[in-house]
Every structure is written in C-alpha cells, then in structure tokens.
Amino acid sequence: MAKQQKEFVEAITSQKEDFAKWYTDVIMRTDLVDYSDVKGFMVLKPYSYGIWELIQHEMDSRFKATGHKNAYFPLLIPESLLKKEEEHVEGFAPEVAWVTHGGHEKLAERLVVRPTSETIICSMYAKWIQSYRDLPLLLNQWCSVVRWEKSTRPFLRTSEFLWQEGHTAHATYEDAQEETIRMLNVYQDFAENVLAIPVVTGQKSQKEKFAGAQHTYTMEALMHDGKALQMGTSHNLGQHFAKVFDIEYLDKDGKLKNVYQTSWGTSTRMIGGIIMVHGDDRGLVLPPKVAPIQVAVLPIAMHKEGVLDKNRELLEAIRLQGIRAEIDERDQSAGWKFNEWEMKGVPLRVELGPKDIENGVATLVRRDTLEKFTLPLEGLAEELQGLLDDVHKGLLEKARAMRDERTYTAVSFDEFTEGISEKKGFVKAMWCGERSCEDEIKEKTGATIRCLPFAQEELGSKCVHCGKEAGKMAYFAKAY
Numbered sequence: 001m002a003k004q005q006k007e008f009v010e011a012i013t014s015q016k017e018d019f020a021k022w023y024t025d026v027i028m029r030t031d032l033v034d035y036s037d038v039k040g041f042m043v044l045k046p047y048s049y050g051i052w053e054l055i056q057h058e059m060d061s062r063f064k065a066t067g068h069k070n071a072y073f074p075l076l077i078p079e080s081l082l083k084k085e086e087e088h089v090e091g092f093a094p095e096v097a098w099v100t101h102g103g104h105e106k107l108a109e110r111l112v113v114r115p116t117s118e119t120i121i122c123s124m125y126a127k128w129i130q131s132y133r134d135l136p137l138l139l140n141q142w143c144s145v146v147r148w149e150k151s152t153r154p155f156l157r158t159s160e161f162l163w164q165e166g167h168t169a170h171a172t173y174e175d176a177q178e179e180t181i182r183m184l185n186v187y188q189d190f191a192e193n194v195l196a197i198p199v200v201t202g203q204k205s206q207k208e209k210f211a212g213a214q215h216t217y218t219m220e221a222l223m224h225d226g227k228a229l230q231m232g233t234s235h236n237l238g239q240h241f242a243k244v245f246d247i248e249y250l251d252k253d254g255k256l257k258n259v260y261q262t263s264w265g266t267s268t269r270m271i272g273g274i275i276m277v278h279g280d281d282r283g284l285v286l287p288p289k290v291a292p293i294q295v296a297v298l299p300i301a302m303h304k305e306g307v308l309d310k311n312r313e314l315l316e317a318i319r320l321q322g323i324r325a326e327i328d329e330r331d332q333s334a335g336w337k338f339n340e341w342e343m344k345g346v347p348l349r350v351e352l353g354p355k356d357i358e359n360g361v362a363t364l365v366r367r368d369t370l371e372k373f374t375l376p377l378e379g380l381a382e383e384l385q386g387l388l389d390d391v392h393k394g395l396l397e398k399a400r401a402m403r404d405e406r407t408y409t410a411v412s413f414d415e416f417t418e419g420i421s422e423k424k425g426f427v428k429a430m431w432c433g434e435r436s437c438e439d440e441i442k443e444k445t446g447a448t449i450r451c452l453p454f455a456q457e458e459l460g461s462k463c464v465h466c467g468k469e470a471g472k473m474a475y476f477a478k479a480y
C-alpha cells in the first residue's frame, strides 16, 4: 500500500472496530462540522451546509407542490403560551432553554427559546382563522430549534438543530388525517428518491408519540450498526391545540367550530442518516442528488502542456449540463487526491491525463462501487447525468438489501433478544399494545417500538414478550 493511501485509510477507524469512532472520524476528516464553545452546539461547515441547502431545495419544492407556503415565526415564546397545553409542556420542559433577562433588566415573564413552534403558531392561527373560507391553512417554517440535550452527537442529537416544521389547520378530522399521511408520503418519497435511503413507515405507539399529538407517524431507517434512526415524523394533532388556543372558525352552517391540525418535521439529523447508511471504511458516500460536488475532475500530470486546458474545458462542459463539478488543481499527488475525493464521498471522479487525451478518453471512478472505466471524451459530459442516476439506484438497492438482510422476525422472546442484541437490526414481532409491556421490553433489551408499520404481517396472535393476545405487529430496534 502506498504511503499516502495508508495515511488516509488509517485516519478513519473501521466500522467493524468501533462504529461510533468511525462516525466521528468521518465527520471530522471530511470537514463537515466543528465543535463550538458551547457544549452541544455545532458548527455546520460549508460541506455539510451545502448538503443541507440541497435537502432544503428538494424538500421545499415538494412542499410547494403540495400547496404549502413558507412563513417565519419568532424564536422566543412566552412561558404562559408554552404552558397552555399541559401534555406538550411536560414533554418539552426538561430540555427548554430559558431567557430571563433583556440586557440588564429581568423580564417580567420568562421566555423560552422555541423547542418547536406549535404554541406560537397556534396563537397566531387563532387570530388568522375566522371562517371556513380560511381553511385549509398550509404553512411551513425553516428555522432552528433548541432542545437542551445532556449528551450530544453531531447531526444525531445536538442542542440546536436546523429543521423544517409544517403546521396546518383543517375543517375536519379526515382532512387533517389525509394531510398527515400525505406529508409522511412526501417524506418517504424524499428519503428514497433523493437520499437513497429506504424507510419503514407506520404509526408510533402512545409512549413514543409527540407530546400533544393524537397520532404520530414516522419513517425509520436502519443504520450500518443495526440501530434505527427516526428520519421524520408527521403528527395528527386533532383538536388539542385548537381547543386550548381557541382556534375557531365559522362554518357554512353558521356554527363556530374548532379546527383540526397537523404538524410535521425533518431536520439535519437526516445528514447523520446519510453518513450511517451509505458510508464505508473509506469515508463518506454521498447520494448524488444532495452531493454538493457531484463530479470531481482530476487533471493527471497537470504540468504537461495542454492537460490543464483540456481539463478546464471538460469542467465547463460538465457544468453546462447542470452538474455540480469541481476541478482539483491543488499541488498534491494524484494518489492523495484520489483518496481525498473518495473520503469526501463525491459520487463520480473523472481523471484526465496526457495518455487519456492522446487516446480521446477519460478515466472514471464510481464512489459507490469503486468501479474504474474509460469513456470517450467526446460527449462525455452528456453521459454523466445517466451515471449519477445509476449511482443513486445502486445506493438505494444496496441500502435496501442491507436493511432486508438485517430485519428479523421473532415469535419467541429468545429470538427477539437475539435479533436486538446479537444480530443487531430491526425485529418484527407481535405486541399486545400495553405500555407496561413496552416499558419492560425496553428495560430488558434496550429496544423501543420504532413503529406499528402500515404493512402488517401475521406473525401469530401472541405478544412476543408477555404472551397476551396481540393484534398488531411492530418494528423494534435500538435507536439513536
């Protein structure tokens, strides 16, 4: 092994050796984040913020296409507003950050930095919604929220994170339910067709649902270490908040009625999902649609006459195709550059040297398969989008195969424990529906119910843990 390659490979702990260390090595070595002076607060460097911008762009167009508009609500929420809905405040109280002073003066009422915006948005909706003609009201907000976490990990759990939160109001329960599922479907489509991450969708148990929601739906993905990651949630809030905040409208029949609401959110956590689903021992593997750099152009022996010109020409042609490309003209060896771009997870690498130019070809390397091949230089730029699409398909198929391989079925509690603790992955099993049973399962195995999937299977009629009658199958896993 060449010296430089060795250095690179050694810089990243292997996944098998220590997955948590691998994760930290990858995010630090690829320049995604840095730690700030306040514990738990993270700096998103340009490479990860670039991924987030692409996520935003892709999601936002899907939100707009389903009739939503963006708005922005204040960062600070008066304590009295947060306290209005009891279940909601209890859910968030342990992790809110308080603002007690404005300058040198103590505030008459404490303010919280939003942990989520239901309460402040509801207080506005009460003013804005008067008639059935005002419904549905379909808004989304891009912002950051603060939840004071005791132990944090970049992207997965940080005290401040970036997200979007959709908040809608409807005339009927059915309309709200339809919206809740519609947005979950938007999320699933996004996860699979943009991030190349296959997800399981379904309903959360009462224990795991959002504080104040009637029903919470989720999409769950399986990471390389066998743990689940909740990638996004969609809540049917029913009329809980509408009643507390007096969001009423005058219906066609002349009667005053409370609206039905939904909220739905996804966050920078998804970047953690991208890293842990697609990454390997060489570093990141980015799905092409959210890769800030989709193609890296590497001039080989660039001091030789005409090489740099030909490479720059190729770069221009690639960019004209609407592909995000960069040329690496740094004074480093070719080997160093190969490793660097591989580590950064750039989907395609194009190498162009004097020999290639002479033969009228370029050498390409796919990051997902590490497959190396040549293509004619003529018309090359036009071929790349198709190759990027192939990389996306390849990543999705690989991730789906990994997940399916590590999804186990348990009928007995021994099988259940084996699936969670030894084989490590999703375990499908029947569950009685009781909270105490769910608590005991978590205590014994560390696993939680990730969801009661829409795609139910008949795995017998008895709860895998307590043996009582069970009507529903659940996905269990340890989770981030």
Ligand SMILES: [Zn+2]
Binding pocket: 431, 432, 433, 434, 437, 438, 463, 464, 465, 466, 467, 468
């Ligand atoms: Zn049970």
